[in-house]
Amino acid sequence: MTLFVALAIGVVYGVSILLLLRGSLWQLLVGLGLLSHGAHLLLFAGGGLVASAPPLVAEGATQPAAGSADPLPQALVLTAIVIAFAVLAFALVLGDRAAAKARTDDLDAYSGEPG
Amino acid sequence: MSSVILRTAARYMMPLLLLFSVFLLWRGHHEPGGGFAGGLVAATAFVLVAFSEGPAAARRSLPISTWTLIPIGLGLSSVSALLPLLQGLPPLTGLWLPGDKLGTPLLFDAGVYATVLGVVASVLLALMEEETS
Amino acid sequence: MEWMVPFVFGVGALAPALHTRLRVWSGPVLALVPAGIALYAAARQPAISDGAVPEFRASWIPSLGIDWAFRQDGLSNLFVLLVAGIGALIVVYAGAYLREHPRLGRFYAFLFVFMGAMLGLVTADDLFLLFVFWELTTVSSFLLIALDHEKEAARKAALQSLLVTAAGGLAMLAGFILLVDAAGTSAISQIVLQGESLRAHASYPWILALILLGAFTKSAQVPFHFWLPAAMQAPTPASAYLHSSTMVKAGVFLLARLSPALGGSDAWAATLLVVGAATTLLGGLLALSQDDLKRLLAYSTVSVLGLLTLLLGLGTPIAAQAFVVTLLAHAFYKGALFLVAGNVDHGAGSRLLSQLGGLREAMPWTAAAALLAGLSMAGGPPLFGFLAKETAYEAVLEAPVGSWLLAPLVIGTAVTLVFAAIRVGLSPFKGELGEAARDAHDAGPAMRLGPLVLATTGVLAGLLVGPAERLLVAPAASVVLQGEAPTGLALWHGFTPILALSLLTLAAGAFLYRHRERVVAAAAPGMAFERRGPAWLWDRGWELGLAAAARGAHAFQNGSLRRYLVVTLGVGFAVVALSLPLSDLRAAGPTADTPIVGIAASLLVVFAAAVMARARTPFLAVAALGAVGFGVSLLFLMFSAPDLALTQLVVEVLTVVLLALVLPRLPRPAKPKPARAVAIGVAVLGGATMAGASLVAMAGEPFEPISRFFEERSVIEAHGRNIVNVILVDFRALDTLGEITVLAVTALGILTLLRRRRPSDAEVQA
Numbered sequence A: 001m002t003l004f005v006a007l008a009i010g011v012v013y014g015v016s017i018l019l020l021l022r023g024s025l026w027q028l029l030v031g032l033g034l035l036s037h038g039a040h041l042l043l044f045a046g047g048g049l050v051a052s053a054p055p056l057v058a059e060g061a062t063q064p065a066a067g068s069a070d071p072l073p074q075a076l077v078l079t080a081i082v083i084a085f086a087v088l089a090f091a092l093v094l095g096d097r098a099a100a101k102a103r104t105d106d107l108d109a110y111s112g113e114p115g
Numbered sequence B: 001m002s003s004v005i006l007r008t009a010a011r012y013m014m015p016l017l018l019l020f021s022v023f024l025l026w027r028g029h030h031e032p033g034g035g036f037a038g039g040l041v042a043a044t045a046f047v048l049v050a051f052s053e054g055p056a057a058a059r060r061s062l063p064i065s066t067w068t069l070i071p072i073g074l075g076l077s078s079v080s081a082l083l084p085l086l087q088g089l090p091p092l093t094g095l096w097l098p099g100d101k102l103g104t105p106l107l108f109d110a111g112v113y114a115t116v117l118g119v120v121a122s123v124l125l126a127l128m129e130e131e132t133s
Numbered sequence C: 001m002e003w004m005v006p007f008v009f010g011v012g013a014l015a016p017a018l019h020t021r022l023r024v025w026s027g028p029v030l031a032l033v034p035a036g037i038a039l040y041a042a043a044r045q046p047a048i049s050d051g052a053v054p055e056f057r058a059s060w061i062p063s064l065g066i067d068w069a070f071r072q073d074g075l076s077n078l079f080v081l082l083v084a085g086i087g088a089l090i091v092v093y094a095g096a097y098l099r100e101h102p103r104l105g106r107f108y109a110f111l112f113v114f115m116g117a118m119l120g121l122v123t124a125d126d127l128f129l130l131f132v133f134w135e136l137t138t139v140s141s142f143l144l145i146a147l148d149h150e151k152e153a154a155r156k157a158a159l160q161s162l163l164v165t166a167a168g169g170l171a172m173l174a175g176f177i178l179l180v181d182a183a184g185t186s187a188i189s190q191i192v193l194q195g196e197s198l199r200a201h202a203s204y205p206w207i208l209a210l211i212l213l214g215a216f217t218k219s220a221q222v223p224f225h226f227w228l229p230a231a232m233q234a235p236t237p238a239s240a241y242l243h244s245s246t247m248v249k250a251g252v253f254l255l256a257r258l259s260p261a262l263g264g265s266d267a268w269a270a271t272l273l274v275v276g277a278a279t280t281l282l283g284g285l286l287a288l289s290q291d292d293l294k295r296l297l298a299y300s301t302v303s304v305l306g307l308l309t310l311l312l313g314l315g316t317p318i319a320a321q322a323f324v325v326t327l328l329a330h331a332f333y334k335g336a337l338f339l340v341a342g343n344v345d346h347g348a349g350s351r352l353l354s355q356l357g358g359l360r361e362a363m364p365w366t367a368a369a370a371l372l373a374g375l376s377m378a379g380g381p382p383l384f385g386f387l388a389k390e391t392a393y394e395a396v397l398e399a400p401v402g403s404w405l406l407a408p409l410v411i412g413t414a415v416t417l418v419f420a421a422i423r424v425g426l427s428p429f430k431g432e433l434g435e436a437a438r439d440a441h442d443a444g445p446a447m448r449l450g451p452l453v454l455a456t457t458g459v460l461a462g463l464l465v466g467p468a469e470r471l472l473v474a475p476a477a478s479v480v481l482q483g484e485a486p487t488g489l490a491l492w493h494g495f496t497p498i499l500a501l502s503l504l505t506l507a508a509g510a511f512l513y514r515h516r517e518r519v520v521a522a523a524a525p526g527m528a529f530e531r532r533g534p535a536w537l538w539d540r541g542w543e544l545g546l547a548a549a550a551r552g553a554h555a556f557q558n559g560s561l562r563r564y565l566v567v568t569l570g571v572g573f574a575v576v577a578l579s580l581p582l583s584d585l586r587a588a589g590p591t592a593d594t595p596i597v598g599i600a601a602s603l604l605v606v607f608a609a610a611v612m613a614r615a616r617t618p619f620l621a622v623a624a625l626g627a628v629g630f631g632v633s634l635l636f637l638m639f640s641a642p643d644l645a646l647t648q649l650v651v652e653v654l655t656v657v658l659l660a661l662v663l664p665r666l667p668r669p670a671k672p673k674p675a676r677a678v679a680i681g682v683a684v685l686g687g688a689t690m691a692g693a694s695l696v697a698m699a700g701e702p703f704e705p706i707s708r709f710f711e712e713r714s715v716i717e718a719h720g721r722n723i724v725n726v727i728l729v730d731f732r733a734l735d736t737l738g739e740i741t742v743l744a745v746t747a748l749g750i751l752t753l754l755r756r757r758r759p760s761d762a763e764v765q766a
Helices: A002-020 A025-046 A071-102 B004-027 B035-053 B055-060 B066-086 B104-132 C004-049 C074-097 C104-123 C127-145 C152-183 C188-199 C204-218 C227-233 C236-245 C249-262 C266-288 C293-314 C317-348 C364-378 C384-397 C403-425 C445-463 C465-481 C497-514 C516-523 C526-532 C534-556 C561-579 C596-614 C618-638 C642-665 C677-698 C707-718 C723-731 C733-755 C761-765
Strands: C055-061 C066-071
Touching: A002 A025, A002 C561, A002 C596, A002 C618, A002 C677, A025 A071, A025 C596, A025 C618, A025 C642, A025 C677, A071 B035, A071 B104, A071 C642, A071 C707, A071 C723, A071 C733, B004 B035, B004 B104, B035 B055, B035 B104, B035 C642, B035 C723, B055 B104, B066 B104, B066 C733, B104 C642, B104 C723, B104 C733, C004 C074, C004 C104, C004 C465, C066 C104, C066 C127, C074 C104, C074 C236, C074 C249, C074 C317, C074 C445, C074 C465, C104 C127, C104 C236, C104 C249, C127 C152, C127 C188, C127 C204, C127 C227, C127 C236, C127 C249, C152 C188, C152 C204, C152 C227, C152 C534, C188 C204, C188 C249, C204 C249, C204 C266, C227 C236, C227 C293, C236 C293, C236 C317, C249 C266, C249 C293, C249 C317, C249 C465, C266 C293, C266 C403, C266 C516, C266 C526, C293 C317, C293 C384, C293 C403, C317 C364, C317 C384, C317 C403, C317 C445, C317 C465, C364 C384, C364 C403, C364 C445, C384 C403, C384 C445, C384 C465, C384 C497, C403 C497, C403 C516, C445 C465, C497 C516, C526 C534, C534 C561, C561 C677, C596 C618, C618 C642, C707 C723, C723 C733
Parallel strands: none
Antiparallel strands: C055 C066
16 A cells, blocks of 8 residues: 555655646646645655544543554644645735736746846 | 526525534544634635625625634634633643533634634635636 | 943943934043943952952853853953053044044944953953954954945955954864863863863864964964055054054964963974064065055054064063063054054144154144154163063073074064154154145144053053063963063163164164165065965955856856756755665555555546646646545545545635636746756656655654654543644644644735735836
């Protein structure tokens, strides 16, 4: 299973880097959205993959069942998901404002002095 | 955007979604859910109404502006963090009412809920308003 | 004494405001502060000369073992007296000299910062504390030289002095760290007791070289001397204070302070003797041909600084005594002569010797001070300078090594200084009044005070040689020697060979002065060395450095976002890839069970991502991105993270809404460009690296996860059964508070951007 997840992480990272480097504004923004998926998966998988044993304590018990998933990476990823959304929104609005000035999708035209 | 089906569906869906979001917040301490998920679900409720009846209608469905939810949420979380100081305990110590149902962690999570809802709804509604204007 | 530094800094902070209130009285009023400190130090001096050493020690940075520690021994207090005493005179003088200057208030502030730092430097008993003050004197010197920052020459000189002395200071810091490491303490009073073991220490050569570099740059030793004549761009009061009597002495002060710890080795003696001899000779020779009063004084200062270094290199008791006497005498006469130069400049409108003459009637007070100070500089009896020269001669004649070379060298240099002294002290005032100076007038009382007091002190110290030796010279010399200082300083020892040499020096200097035109002409080629020497090398190096930096910046910052990303990502992933412990990868077969849904979700993510790579339209890409998000939340669900699955799913919906709102507004995509090979390379490298990293991370737990703590306490202490949520709102709630604050700030940024009206077409075209 780890091989499949590692494959997914590798492909997501590779494709998002490719999108970032295409020199197109919309692909940059979409690639940014994809990149966060890769990061979340990596962080999540780093805590170990455990099937069907969520870090919940059964009613009446005081500790989770032995072999439950590690809760800490989950807590980290949870906030990361929400923050990634907010950052993507910011990048989109920023890109929109920049494009309104540059009036092109070609990022190479964004360099140099502001017109 | 303003099909009758969507509008009708949205009108009934919105209270349900809001109720579900509060439910998520409430049970989050014991079962999957919590302030982040609850706030996001509540935000989808507003987005749904905004899509069917326009962002102005979505804003009207809330007595205060979505923007003010952000300071309210941050304030709730901060207050819950500072409350233990009154008892001479370090900040962020969990305080519980008898019965262990209500406590400062829930207040904190409510702050998270309000902040997330405020942020997401404000941003999306503002983008939609720009679209329509 | 521990209060002196903050007190003087505080006065400096208030000085500009005080100056706007008091105007012409600001100088005398502010001078009360250093005058008070000088009196305080003087009151302590008798006890200190009897062997008392007042101390203060408080912990400053305990984790680094650095203390706020001060000590007032004979050497320290001598410097406190000089810094505060001369400082008081300088402040009074500056108040009058810079009366019309628009930045006089700022000048006071810089001067007090310097004064406080210098007082701290000479009394600090912790090497790192000393270093802090050392750098502060460098910075305040920079600010003072550049007081007239409209002048390019002033800016250039200020930057040059800053870079030379700060570079030396950095080397010195490295030396200090090694020294503290070797000695096991940063307390100077402890370090100086360990000379024996330090000199035998393996890192002694490094310690010595690095610290000497700092001391030599500060005290303008060859080949770093060039910054000092250039620093004459500073206003004259600052030159008189920093660049003759106090700051440039900081280097030799440090050498004297550390000589019990580092001195006594062959390397120490050889370096100090060679550098000191070269500096004193070169300074004396270059002083010969100067026409500008201040530059002449600057080169003669370089010469005396070299002599001081040389004397410390000798290391004999008589040399230590000569060191202290020379230092004191120089502070008096050179301070006075700089102020005289300021008065002449002020009253006659020129500093060039070729234009000056006959000012004695127009400027009687200044002329008197110049005569006395010049006589002390020349080493004429019965002034203090005479004693300095005699003891220095004695020290080199009795030198343990190389006296056959050192004695003629020092005596020859002394002749050049006699020549310089006559030119500064006498020639502007005798003879015919220069054409340019018909309206010459003497300076006001505030500007007479400084030169007269300093010149008279030189006379008094010479006449009262007994008390001066007992109270000032011997206590300081004994600190340098860490033992009994020699006694027997006297104006009259009978007809000795040294007296003969002394008189011969004066006669030779006078002879040179008779033939001054020829001497000046003969010495002029020496300046070619200055123009083509270390200063030239420094300037070229500086220009080359700037050009190289510009080229480097241009190569990396060409304005192309893609170039930045390629370099950043490529380097970043390469570093990660190289450091991946792939050998640790155990046979990572399938874990406990491999849910088929998990495999399907992984493949969905892979497939949807591949679609995104090929997508030509935003619509398809957004749909595929949604599919990736769905696959990811499915993976979360399969692998025991229901909270994540829920959150990811809702966020995915909102992300699609977001993209659907914004992407259509962006400019139409141009004809897609083919992906560059380098982009594909970086993408493959990045993907492979992260896949490898995830495999390594999943291969096992190299350490005990801290989550056990949360799992054990979640229900018992935090009353929550969803551990993820308990972590977020209880255990690590502070982090969450930070995160929702980030969310709020992001929203603030987005709404601010949105409220800025989109520029209209007309604006864009304009």
